[in-house]
Amino acid sequence: MPVVTVLERQIHLDEEGFLTEPSEWDEALARELAANIGLELTPRHLEVIAFARSDQAEQGETPTLRRMTAVGGFPTKELFQLFPKKPAKKLSYVAGLQKPVGCV
Amino acid sequence: MRRLLVLGAGTAGTMAVNKLRPLLAEDEWDITIVDQSEEHHYQPGYLFVPFGWYRPEQIVKPRKRLITRGVTQLTGAVDRVDTDANLVHLADGTELAYDQLIIAPGTHPTPSETPGLAEPNARERGVHSFYTLDDAVALRDAMQRFDGGRLVVNLIDLPIKCPVAPLEFAFLVEAWLHERGLREETEVIYVTPLDGAFTKPLAAKELGGMFTERGIDLEPDFMLEQVDLDEQCLVSYDERVVPFDLLVPIPINRGAAFVGRSGLGDELDHVRVDKHTFLAEGLDDVFALGDAANLPTSKAGSVAHFSLDVFVENFLRHIDGLEMHERFDGHANCFIESGYGKAMLLDFNYDTEPLTGTFPFPEVGPLKLLGENEANHWGKLAFRWIYWHLLLPGRPLPLHADMSMIGKDRPSLPDPDPEAEQAPRRTSALMEVSM
Numbered sequence: 249m250p251v252v253t254v255l256e257r258q259i260h261l262d263e264e265g266f267l268t269e270p271s272e273w274d275e276a277l278a279r280e281l282a283a284n285i286g287l288e289l290t291p292r293h294l295e296v297i298a299f300a301r302s303d304q305a306e307q308g309e310t311p312t313l314r315r316m317t318a319v320g321g322f323p324t325k326e327l328f329q330l331f332p333k334k335p336a337k338k339l340s341y342v343a344g345l346q347k348p349v350g351c352v
Numbered sequence: 353m354r355r356l357l358v359l360g361a362g363t364a365g366t367m368a369v370n371k372l373r374p375l376l377a378e379d380e381w382d383i384t385i386v387d388q389s390e391e392h393h394y395q396p397g398y399l400f401v402p403f404g405w406y407r408p409e410q411i412v413k414p415r416k417r418l419i420t421r422g423v424t425q426l427t428g429a430v431d432r433v434d435t436d437a438n439l440v441h442l443a444d445g446t447e448l449a450y451d452q453l454i455i456a457p458g459t460h461p462t463p464s465e466t467p468g469l470a471e472p473n474a475r476e477r478g479v480h481s482f483y484t485l486d487d488a489v490a491l492r493d494a495m496q497r498f499d500g501g502r503l504v505v506n507l508i509d510l511p512i513k514c515p516v517a518p519l520e521f522a523f524l525v526e527a528w529l530h531e532r533g534l535r536e537e538t539e540v541i542y543v544t545p546l547d548g549a550f551t552k553p554l555a556a557k558e559l560g561g562m563f564t565e566r567g568i569d570l571e572p573d574f575m576l577e578q579v580d581l582d583e584q585c586l587v588s589y590d591e592r593v594v595p596f597d598l599l600v601p602i603p604i605n606r607g608a609a610f611v612g613r614s615g616l617g618d619e620l621d622h623v624r625v626d627k628h629t630f631l632a633e634g635l636d637d638v639f640a641l642g643d644a645a646n647l648p649t650s651k652a653g654s655v656a657h658f659s660l661d662v663f664v665e666n667f668l669r670h671i672d673g674l675e676m677h678e679r680f681d682g683h684a685n686c687f688i689e690s691g692y693g694k695a696m697l698l699d700f701n702y703d704t705e706p707l708t709g710t711f712p713f714p715e716v717g718p719l720k721l722l723g724e725n726e727a728n729h730w731g732k733l734a735f736r737w738i739y740w741h742l743l744l745p746g747r748p749l750p751l752h753a754d755m756s757m758i759g760k761d762r763p764s765l766p767d768p769d770p771e772a773e774q775a776p777r778r779t780s781a782l783m784e785v786s787m
Contacts, residue, residue: 252781265783284782313575314509318619324575328589334547334573334787341785 254280266341270304273344281342289342293330296322297343310345312336354381354671357440357448359430360456360608361387361415363395363744364642364656368454369423370746371664384424384448386440390415393485394739396653399517399689401488402495403528408485411736418744430457433614435635452637452671455616455623457608459513459643459651461487465604466508468579477581479599482521483513494598495528500537501597503529506586507544508576510551511620512605513643513651516698518542519549519559520689521600526566527691543571543586543594552705554763555698558722562690605651607644622646627702628679630663636670639663649682649702657743658683661753683755687732695728697721701755709760712751721760 249268250261255276260268267273267281278297282289289297299320303311313336317324324335331338340347356372358365369385376383397411419425429443433453440448461483463469469479480491503525507518522542529535542549542563548556549563549570563570577589579599586594607621616623616632623640624633627647632638641663643651659680666676682702689695697719698706710717718727742749 250783252783254781261783265785280782285785285787315619324589325577328575333590335575337547338787341787 262346264347266346267344268346270301270344273301277344278342281344285338285341287331287338287342290330292326293342296320296327296330296339300339300343300345304343304345310340310343310348312348353379354451355449356381356383356452356454357450358383358385358454358456359433359440359610360458360642360644361385361389361392361419361425362456362458362642363653364458364644364660365454365456366392366415366418366744367656367660367746368456368641368663370420370744371660372667373420373422375664375668378422382424383422384426385419386426386428386430386442386448387415388427388429390427392418392744394736396514396739397736398482398485398488399514399520399524401485402482402491402521403524404492406736408489412485413740418740420745430608430610431613432610433616433638435614435616435638438637450637452667453639455608455611455632455638455640455644456642457611457644459511459605459607459620459622461512461603462606463601463603465606466576466579466601468581469601469603471581473581474579477584478597479579479581479601481601481603482517483602491600495525498534498598500534502539502541502595503598504541504543504586504594504596504600506574506576506594506599506601507542507546508602509545509604511622511651512602514686515650515652516550516686516688518544518602522568523562523566523691524689525600526568539569540567541569541571541594541596543574543576545573545575547572552700554708555706555722558696558708559688562724566691605643611644616640618646620646627682628662629666629676630659630680631676639667647680647682650684650686652684652686653739653743654685655683657749658685658751658753660746681754683753685751687728687735689729689732690724693729694724694726695732696724697728697731699755699760704755704757704760707760707763711759712756714759717759 251258259272262268300311316322327335336348358369369383391412392415394411397406400406431441431443433440438450480494482488482491505522526540529538549559550556575589578587584596611617611623612621618624623645625640625645630639642656649655662678662680665678670676686698687695700706706722709721711719711721
């Protein structure tokens with residue numbers, strides 16, 4: 249598991265580059281993560297991220313896109329505008345969470 | 353007298369009562385099972401109906417004969433569960449009290465979740481699913497009329513029951529088109545919200561390779577917003593458009609509505625459970641089995657089967673006030689029909705993705721994991737008999753509840769990519785991420 253230094257502190261990543269410790273996340277790091285995938289965060293991004301993080305803390309798993317819409321109240325269409333092409337993956341990356349479980 | 357009440361007489365509910373009845377003394381435990389249907393469907397058989405391999409009457413039996421003596425059978429729909437009062441309310445006003453409750457109503461295709469899919473003219477506009485018997489029969493008839501064009505298979509969202517069935521349908525229909533002499537004039541397109549053919553990396557790679565071989569086009573990362581029936585096309589949330597002449601959608605699956613009404617479900621009305629014991633969250637007298645539970649593994653008959661072995665052991669301890677020490681590992685075992693008389697086999701659990709190898713014995717198989725052969729195909733066809741005669745009655749099968757690594761090839765670590773080593777250092781310490 250890679251450990252890298254960003255913003256003068258150590259963070260833990262998995263093989264795909266996702267944070268493994270949600271507690272290492274803060275807004276400044278989110279901006280770094282976002283820039284790394286070509287996104288610039290707006291206040292609306294941060295609202296979406298805040299819900300995803302609090303839901304993950306309560307439920308123990310990253311919310312799916314469906315849950316973001318059904319429980320969080322964020323329209324799927326908007327999530328696609330905020331996090332183009334792959335909203336579930338990009339959102340969880342920037343929010344410092346694991347990818348939502350790909351149920352099989 | 354203590355009362356065990358089971359809601360749902362599908363694969364999981366039927367196996368549960370058939371296994372438990374002989375183990376619970378009849379003068380101590382009353383067992384009652386409720387289902388809204390008097391029929392039991394062999395659901396894996398739906399896939400073969402459109403191709404004319406199975407006729408509907410081969411995959412339907414009266415529920416009554418499949419459940420062991422000593423179990424009271426009721427027909428009715430559940431309105432809600434009152435977990436405070438230990439009561440189940442049926443839609444007709446009947447109240448059923450329980451000491452232990454098993455919720456096993458399954459999960460069901462719900463076309464009304466997707467704009468366009470549930471419209472009355474959907475079939476007329478070339479939209480046919482195969483996830484109910486009625487739909488599978490209508491698809492069979494539509495395929496008889498099909499004379500080429502764009503045939504689109506669309507997995508709308510996960511989780512769904514039998515998650516390999518959409519892939520199987522794509523493989524089978526491709527082979528069927530060859531047979532009918534229609535392959536040249538038909539494009540087969542597989543549209544999925546995933547970034548590959550399957551969720552797990554190794555299987556996605558193997559299956560993706562088979563798509564290429566068969567000339568099936570893959571349209572990944574496609575999150576469906578609506579089906580436009582007038583224009584006959586799929587429209588995604590990011591406004592991509594996929595036209596079709598025949599669309600085979602796999603609708604969003606939802607658990608039973610009463611689960612949601614009873615406050616026991618997640619956003620799709622699947623019961624929130626402990627993934628190792630199946631006990632509903634926060635309760636000690638309610639379990640959920642089979643597809644109705646929100647386990648992070650396949651919704652499949654094999655999972656119901658393996659989990660039942662764990663459940664029965666645990667339940668007998670639980671009702672005696674002892675701790676449940678068996679833990680389900682998420683074991684699933686799925687055949688994938690791949691057309692041309694062959695099939696593949698996947699065997700996996702919560703922690704181990706499907707690997708290549710042989711099953712159940714090393715080298716000799718006879719079944720091949722994550723690869724095609726004829727034995728797999730015959731295994732799949734033999735399964736209908738096993739289902740009716742061994743699985744549902746709760747007779748032992750020679751397959752262990754826990755997944756075994758015997759016969760599986762362990763994946764080797766990827767070779768370091770020499771070019772990556774020489775790549776210029778990135779300005780950010782963060783790893784490059786593929787999105």
